[in-house]
Amino acid sequence: MLVVMKAHATPEEIQAVCDHIQQLGFRAHPLPGAQRTAIGITGNRGEVDRGNLESLSGVAEVIRVSKAYKLASRDVKEEDTVVRFPGTDAAIGGRGLAVIAGPCSIESREQAFAIAAQVAAAGAQFFRGGAYKPRTSPYAFQGLGFEALQIMADIRDKFGLRIVTEAIDSQSLELVAAWADVIQIGARNMQNFSLLKHAGRLRKPVLLKRGLSATLEEFLMAAEYIMSEGNYEVILCERGVRTFADHTRNTLDLSIVPAVQRLSHLPILVDPSHGTGKRDSVLPMARAAIASGADGVLVEVHDHPEIALSDGPQSIYPAQFVQMLNELEQIAPVVGRSLPHGIHVQAAAN
Amino acid sequence: MLVVMKAHATPEEIQAVCDHIQQLGFRAHPLPGAQRTAIGITGNRGEVDRGNLESLSGVAEVIRVSKAYKLASRDVKEEDTVVRFPGTDAAIGGRGLAVIAGPCSIESREQAFAIAAQVAAAGAQFFRGGAYKPRTSPYAFQGLGFEALQIMADIRDKFGLRIVTEAIDSQSLELVAAWADVIQIGARNMQNFSLLKHAGRLRKPVLLKRGLSATLEEFLMAAEYIMSEGNYEVILCERGVRTFADHTRNTLDLSIVPAVQRLSHLPILVDPSHGTGKRDSVLPMARAAIASGADGVLVEVHDHPEIALSDGPQSIYPAQFVQMLNELEQIAPVVGRSLPHGIHVQAAAN
Amino acid sequence: MLVVMKAHATPEEIQAVCDHIQQLGFRAHPLPGAQRTAIGITGNRGEVDRGNLESLSGVAEVIRVSKAYKLASRDVKEEDTVVRFPGTDAAIGGRGLAVIAGPCSIESREQAFAIAAQVAAAGAQFFRGGAYKPRTSPYAFQGLGFEALQIMADIRDKFGLRIVTEAIDSQSLELVAAWADVIQIGARNMQNFSLLKHAGRLRKPVLLKRGLSATLEEFLMAAEYIMSEGNYEVILCERGVRTFADHTRNTLDLSIVPAVQRLSHLPILVDPSHGTGKRDSVLPMARAAIASGADGVLVEVHDHPEIALSDGPQSIYPAQFVQMLNELEQIAPVVGRSLPHGIHVQAAAN
């Protein structure tokens, strides 16, 4: 159920409706829009009696949401969600394209700073690096953990980059929320519902990667898990799905970009590094991602990928990253986007 | 690396080798076999110097394990693993077929007891019922939680059934380990590595379901995560994978049964309920599972599936469950197996 | 549309209805059943006016068939189709299980006769061998062609085996129809609609293999293509579909067996050789196929698979074939089937 408030409803009226919903034993999710506020209702098994709600002051109408996901649905919020980072001009989901770059894993302070310096100079606004690594083998490098979080916090201070890093369980989630700017939830945890709920109780943006065999509905339902707990800043990310095809590590499903944009107001990024697993395919698929309408890309960059502790074969070189940004800048206007301006001047100067 | 002890190596010699391995900074996993004990070494990034190990008393040879999984591999332990339940004749992995049955979710004490009575009378040794449910939608029934664990403990007391139920996070894992006999880890958590490691530190058998798009190697690596922490009682379970086919909810991949048995010593069950999602297909696929060589089946049984809170369409009726056992009993001898004797007499009497 | 005749309708009445349908510009397909004859109508784009039809002598009712496939549907013909071979007791689809065995390719007269002798002695009623081979590479062995057809005709004369072999185009189709007993249409040609229609105009049974990524509906529609031309003796065959899984060459989808049997009256076989691509998996999956309710199996047998010109790794040895028959004979009664009696005595004597 969704309560649509009148255009000029006051904050007090909105609050009164939320209070009323909670007195009914449900949960109220006020979602401000450009024109007016909508209030999502969750927690109800069946129908909510709409009579009383419609009679409350400031209420325009009460409508039924037929999709399985509600808060993630464009039915509930028509305008695109833009995730902003206070005190910076960085944003994910607006006119500017988001570029998140960095190594698969933080391997050492030196390695991380060297790569951060290069991606910052080239024009990235976001730095990614794995602190807690979900590895297929228990015997593989599992990440530097807390030490990596500290290194990335220092990178933020030095280069002004927003930090994106993955949380893999409750403990790491609390730490990532405290030290980073965006909490990444990986493909293998897309249906780790406990982790999703926990992330929903935090107030940090969550970058949610599509599971290896997740349908679009399951993907949006995973976002809904986070949002149903009150955290509405969810960023979706396509990273390839599992098919019979063997020329790439995964099959990057770019057609999910327009499909998501039809159904949901959440921003969607594309990760061509995991999506292909092959360095030579990263630039072509990054260009394709932006051309398909994605809100940005997340790419792995390494200055010495041949000795990377993880995912070396899919990491691009810093020079390729600069080339990628130049290419994306040219494609962006076709889809009504741009690379964030100030930063790109730096890249050109570089 | 694997240290193979001589046939007549003493416990002291085995202990001395383990101590030596730990002094090197690695982890030792003694794996007793019918003929002799092998000691798996994990925690080493590269090669372990084998010279010193080979010179220790009681050591027959030191061999390199080339597969990514070690403790789960048949190279390391030739004999089939049989998971036993002290104080009962129940077992998973031996000559007797394991039959795990019960409702998808524990909905109430009455419902659970009614179904338990029927599956016990028919010949099941294990009762399954969801206490903590991983649901695609945050708004769907999430299970009765702790109350369900208590109900199932009472079912164990009354009917002598071993209890199998799913844990979905750290908190539920501790509770399930305390109250149930087998900890189930669901398909969506097959690569929740934190949960796997936590389960590995417990001393309860773990039933690990194959992920929806997991390869055989990833499946065995997930088992390895549990085993690498010292819990060697892992039971694998095929439950269908995701394909383009739409005549069943998932595509049950029975060919993984002989493939697992070639590569691993761990028992493997089949879940034809989730594997097909259709009541009419459960019996045919349960028969096929046993014919393919599986160590048993896990099936959803409900006396009123049309009003079940979850998975009604794939739950069979108690009468179908009796028919299934009769059919499995006839197929079992073809693959050198049987349904556990004493219990089946009860079923026939019923 | 389907015209159901009264139980005691005379041949003349049936003919009159067919004539009437054809005068309307449509095609009539009389399908005799145990109780009464049904007449399928194809060729109509929209609705057929049922008024006149219902008033014809001997007509019980005229019903609409809502499925995309009509002649293949169980709605149109309730009884299982049994494909018989005049002058022999061989059948596909009845109580007896059909066993089709032989080498992937006919490589020489000596090779073919040696294998035929062994499978005949063991109890097969059908011999398969490739004359025209659809090979992924243009440079691979393409089959002996017409010479192989002659060899197999001689095998029929000598061993009393019915011959099953693949046609790959119009020319080979005419030859196979003339020389063999069952025309096989391979997975790669399942949607070669010209070939299907051509096969539909012949009067030889057609064994139609499921395409590598065919849905159940597409599979039945391919059968419908053959049937719509008047050839109603279609035998379906599951041979594995393409998925991400890499432990077998294809993923054998046994759950299609009960699904087909719900929707269609056509017999369905399983090919565990192509379905797994691995010799060690053939027997387990053959057992599983019969346990799932399949009408028989199609297996590759070779006396020297290590030097086979094609598919050696998936061909079983003659001794394994004998073992397979013994195992299938034990499973058959569970699903109300048997191995054809007389022949099996031979196998035991062998």
Next chain:
Amino acid sequence: MLVVMKAHATPEEIQAVCDHIQQLGFRAHPLPGAQRTAIGITGNRGEVDRGNLESLSGVAEVIRVSKAYKLASRDVKEEDTVVRFPGTDAAIGGRGLAVIAGPCSIESREQAFAIAAQVAAAGAQFFRGGAYKPRTSPYAFQGLGFEALQIMADIRDKFGLRIVTEAIDSQSLELVAAWADVIQIGARNMQNFSLLKHAGRLRKPVLLKRGLSATLEEFLMAAEYIMSEGNYEVILCERGVRTFADHTRNTLDLSIVPAVQRLSHLPILVDPSHGTGKRDSVLPMARAAIASGADGVLVEVHDHPEIALSDGPQSIYPAQFVQMLNELEQIAPVVGRSLPHGIHVQAAAN
């Protein structure tokens, strides 16, 4: 095997080498390059004795081709293949992007001419329209056949568009080769090896669509079938593969574009209409295709898709087609391409 001729080898020397190869019982495929000619050898089961070949006049070296496909491989021909159409400036594979547009099926002369006029005015150089339709159902519209070929020949005369249409069997193949400019072989026939060989014996360009579950190697092997018969003008086309995803009809696998370009010299197009099955996704994926480096697109355009006899939901409107061309023109320079100049002026004028 591949014979690489010296840079200044004369036509006579090249001919002498071909003659020699044929005398050995093999087949010679001279493949002229920018610098020098290579001669592919097919028909040999094992190694060809290279001694004599290397001693022939004009021969630079004889090298072994390790890939399963030879003539399609970039090892054999380094320069990109450009398919040209004598007497026109149309080309597929060069600097200019190829745009092939038209209705799924030719439904009538009026419909075809109306759409052709619009796509020609907008800037397409190639017109597509189905004459012979491979339909899943035998009861669906199967195309106008020969009449459609005549209509399209008239369209070529009137609008100067090159004609692309599908052949589905030997008979239609001969007709399409006689009446059209490019023979299309559809996804369902990608492994109809008889049809591929037949097309290889003709001297018309062949547009080969990727099969619904074809790997990259199988795709290139299908091209090799055509080329091994002497027809080297093969155009590849990605049109979506079959996966579990259900938000599009197929999953468009754009990552095959850079993968093909690494391994093969053949041009590759993308069909976003079949690749998505949804009108709203066609433009985003067409843009993405060009951004990924594809040599062009093949799109379905219909002026009244709501009444189209086939594939209406995935056909774009003429106005969308104009918009698409404008977008592709802006993206083209990023990948070093352009829309053919003269024609685009027309579009702008329109």
